[in-house]
Amino acid sequence: MKGYLFPGQGSQYVGMGQSLYHHSSRAHQMFATADRILGMDLTYMMLEGGQEALKETTVAQPAIFLHAVATAFLSDSFDPAAVAGHSLGEISALVASRVLSFEDGLRLVAVRSKAMQKACQLCPGTMAAVLGLSDEVVEAICAKITQEVVVPANYNYPGQLVISGSQAGVALATEALMEAGARKVIPLQVEGGFHSPLMADAQESVAAVFASIPFSKGICPIYQNVTGLPVTDPETIKANLLQQLVAPIYWTKTIHHMVEDGITACIECGPGKVLQGLVRKIAPSLSVEPLSVLGETQSSAY
Structure with missing residues (x-):
């Protein structure tokens, strides 16, 4: 089929x-x-x-x-x-x-x-692809950032999860994700924080x-x-x-x-x-x- x-x-x-x-x-x-x-x-x-x-x-x-x-x-x-x-x-x-x-x-x-x-x-934002971490780790890190908007957005394949949110929120998450062992966090060339x-x-x-x-x-x-x-x-x-x-x-x-x-x-x-x-x-x-x-x-x- x-x-x-x-x-x-x-x-x-x-x-x-x-x-x-x-x-x-x-x-x-x-x-x-x-x-x-x-x-x-x-x-x-x-x-x-x-x-x-x-x-x-x-x-x-x-x-x-x-x-x-x-x-x-x-x-x-x-x-x-x-x-x-x-x-x-x-x-x-x-x-x-x-x-x-x-x-x-x-x-x-x-x-x-x-x-x-x-x-x-109205609400400027951005997205970034996170490589090399489990979904659960990315989810937990995003959940801890409460002062800015940042959430999991695209579960593309195991080992790549795109996050989305305000520019400050994605920046905070990027720092924390790298500290947690992410292989890369790649900023995406998008106009905003889609799926957030x-x-x-x-x-x-x-x-x-x-x-x-x-x-x-x-x-x-x-x-x-x-x-x-x-x-x-x-x-x-x-x-x-x-x-x-x-x-x-x-x-x-x-x-x-x-x-x-x-x-x-x-x-x-x-x-x-x-x-x-x-x-x-x-x-x-x-x-x-x-x-x-x-x-x-x-x-x-x-």
């Missing part, structure tokens, strides 16, 4: 979608729809724009979403037993599995990205939009970030997706549960190779590969 995985922010690169756009009328139409709904020339920024523009949350998230969903829709082999997405990728997975329409998914990504960018301005309480304002803004977007029962279960468990009920999916903005991403649990439930191969659907690398570290025996259509290649940077 195949599980399809959809990447999150950070997988974008200039030129993503070139083959899709130039060799498929359906993809061309999807790009045009995205430009119209978003009110910006996303097509240009993806195909020819600079890397700086693609770093902006309000550009990066729609770009990755569009590439991932177009890849799934244009593939003759897309036949998921299950789907999962890392952070933003969860929305791509919901569209690909027919829980959300493409247009509603676009609108949700647009609102989410703008709300997150605004929250970054600093995103509470974004969660409130997005919640208002959720009420107007219908969620349907999809064609397969989605393993959601906030629990790592499979879900099919539309209302539960909606609640989990909203909670994800301020809650950790349990990616290690997600992959373990997929394997336990019979998934034998994972296919990354979208730009980059980040999730393929994570899966190999979590479940080395699991087959993993990219989904490629119309000659679309993965960026060598990821």
Whole structure:
């Protein structure tokens, strides 16, 4: 059984979608729809724009979403037993599995990205990847820092946990983590403290939009970030997706549960190779590969 995985922010690169756009009328139409709904020339920024523009949350998230969903829709082999997405990728997975329409998914990504960018301005923050410590040690150190915000945010694979919070909170945690024996604590080039309480304002803004977007029962279960468990009920999916903005991403649990439930191969659907690398570290025996259509290649940077 195949599980399809959809990447999150950070997988974008200039030129993503070139083959899709130039060799498929359906993809061309999807790009045009995205430009119209978003009110910006996303097509240009993806195909020819600079890397700086693609770093902006309000550009990066729609770009990755569009590439991932177009890849799934244009593939003759897309036949998921299950789907999962890392952070933003969860929305791509919901569209690909027919829980959300493409247009509603676009609108949700647009609102989410703008709300997150605004929250970054209201509550400046950052993130850092912690290498070489157990989850329990990282959790305990974050819990001891009460004067600033710092929490576990992305459980990417055993031995790598990303922390998130205020700049001062992450700095305090970094010092304590190194003293505790971390191999490295690597600052991430992000605009804010995602998947932390600093995103509470974004969660409130997005919640208002959720009420107007219908969620349907999809064609397969989605393993959601906030629990790592499979879900099919539309209302539960909606609640989990909203909670994800301020809650950790349990990616290690997600992959373990997929394997336990019979998934034998994972296919990354979208730009980059980040999730393929994570899966190999979590479940080395699991087959993993990219989904490629119309000659679309993965960026060598990821």
